[in-house]
Amino acid sequence: MNIKPDLFLTFAKIGAFTFGGGYAMISLIDSECVEKKKWLTHDEFTDMTAVAEATPGPVAINCATFVGYKMSGIIGAVLATLGVVLPSFVILLLISMFFEDFLKFEIIANAFKGIRIAVSILIIQAGVKMLIKLFKEKEKRAGNIVFSAVFFSVMLTLNFLGIDFSTIYMIFIAGFLGLFIFRKRRENK
Amino acid sequence: MIYLKLLWEFFKIGLFTFGGGYGAIPLIRECVERNGWMDEEMLSNMLAISESTPGPIMVNTATYIGSMQGGILGAVCATFGVILPAFAVMILFSVLLKKVLEKPVAVSVLSGIKPCIAGIITATGIYMLISATSFFTDINSLIITAILTAFYFIFLAVRKKPVSPILLICVSAVLGALLEARN
Numbered sequence: 236m237n238i239k240p241d242l243f244l245t246f247a248k249i250g251a252f253t254f255g256g257g258y259a260m261i262s263l264i265d266s267e268c269v270e271k272k273k274w275l276t277h278d279e280f281t282d283m284t285a286v287a288e289a290t291p292g293p294v295a296i297n298c299a300t301f302v303g304y305k306m307s308g309i310i311g312a313v314l315a316t317l318g319v320v321l322p323s324f325v326i327l328l329l330i331s332m333f334f335e336d337f338l339k340f341e342i343i344a345n346a347f348k349g350i351r352i353a354v355s356i357l358i359i360q361a362g363v364k365m366l367i368k369l370f371k372e373k374e375k376r377a378g379n380i381v382f383s384a385v386f387f388s389v390m391l392t393l394n395f396l397g398i399d400f401s402t403i404y405m406i407f408i409a410g411f412l413g414l415f416i417f418r419k420r421r422e423n424k
Numbered sequence: 425m426i427y428l429k430l431l432w433e434f435f436k437i438g439l440f441t442f443g444g445g446y447g448a449i450p451l452i453r454e455c456v457e458r459n460g461w462m463d464e465e466m467l468s469n470m471l472a473i474s475e476s477t478p479g480p481i482m483v484n485t486a487t488y489i490g491s492m493q494g495g496i497l498g499a500v501c502a503t504f505g506v507i508l509p510a511f512a513v514m515i516l517f518s519v520l521l522k523k524v525l526e527k528p529v530a531v532s533v534l535s536g537i538k539p540c541i542a543g544i545i546t547a548t549g550i551y552m553l554i555s556a557t558s559f560f561t562d563i564n565s566l567i568i569t570a571i572l573t574a575f576y577f578i579f580l581a582v583r584k585k586p587v588s589p590i591l592l593i594c595v596s597a598v599l600g601a602l603l604e605a606r607n
Contacts, residue, residue, distance in 0.1 A: 347600065
């Protein structure tokens with residue numbers, strides 16, 4: 236098949252069959268783009284996922300753009316990205332149109348009261364998983380513990396007091412602090 | 425204008441989220457509350473839908489909020505906004521930035537951002553749980569929390585892997601429907 240439609244279709248398939256966010260998608264991208272289509276080597280794939288995690292935005296979009304651009308330039312990047320987005324876009328568009336009507340049924344409204352708890356637990360779990368990973372890093376353990384404890388407390392306090400302070404500022408502050416503290420430590424070595 | 429507003433808000437969310445969709449949740453929550461687009465309950469409904477449908481959580485929430493606020497064009501604007509930073513960064517990376525992320529400056533900045541995000545996500549989840557149980561006063565929610573937490577750890581102990589978001593959401597839906605119906 237011509238590479239351009241193939242990029243679009245392959246990434247549409249990846250977008251349609253991964254549940255639960257970007258990390259689930261990475262294994263599917265591996266089997267489709269590395270094993271089956273041989274669009275990337277194993278090394279390129281490892282580099283790409285590292286970069287995707289370190290750069291802003293959805294990991295799936297990062298990967299689609301990278302593979303698309305490598306295979307077929309800007310047009311390829313656009314097609315792969317559109318492909319990976321399209322299934323979610325269509326599904327969520329349809330759901331958003333009918334969801335409020337569904338909630339009028341009492342049993343569904345009740346079910347969503349339970350679901351609210353599950354969503355909070357899933358978010359806590361995602362945060363704790365990241366924390367555990369950071370606390371396992373030998374070299375930066377102390378810094379990681381202090382940083383995450385401080386921002387955890389600040390965020391929780393802001394929420395309780397209902398203070399409007401953008402998360403974006405916090406990320407900026409963390410980036411600056413990281414630059415000074417971790418940089419200096421490296422130079423001292 | 426709502427379309428530009430959606431584009432701009434989601435562009436910011438796409439630009440400041442690192443390492444997967446959960447990192448976006450604190451930003452999305454702040455965005456919908458500041459703009460008065462959703463309350464805590466609607467937000468949680470939407471997140472449940474985003475996690476039980478395929479695709480990146482950020483794209484799912486952008487489409488949903490965009491569609492609620494501005495119809496199909498609103499959904500297009502929000503989705504375009506959230507994917508634009510990732511798209512642009514990866515094109516730049518492919519063309520000229522290849523080694524930038526290995527530079528000490530970039531590594532140091534990310535060393536600060538990563539623990540900050542982990543802390544912020546955990547705090548957001550805990551606050552959402554507290555708010556879902558009406559500050560620990562709603563008995564039904566407390567029972568559901570206890571059962572789900574027990575289920576989570578038993579599943580982890582028996583199957584040696586975390587329960588999938590979809591399964592946990594399904595169990596919670598059944599619990600919610602059963603317990604709330606008693607009242």
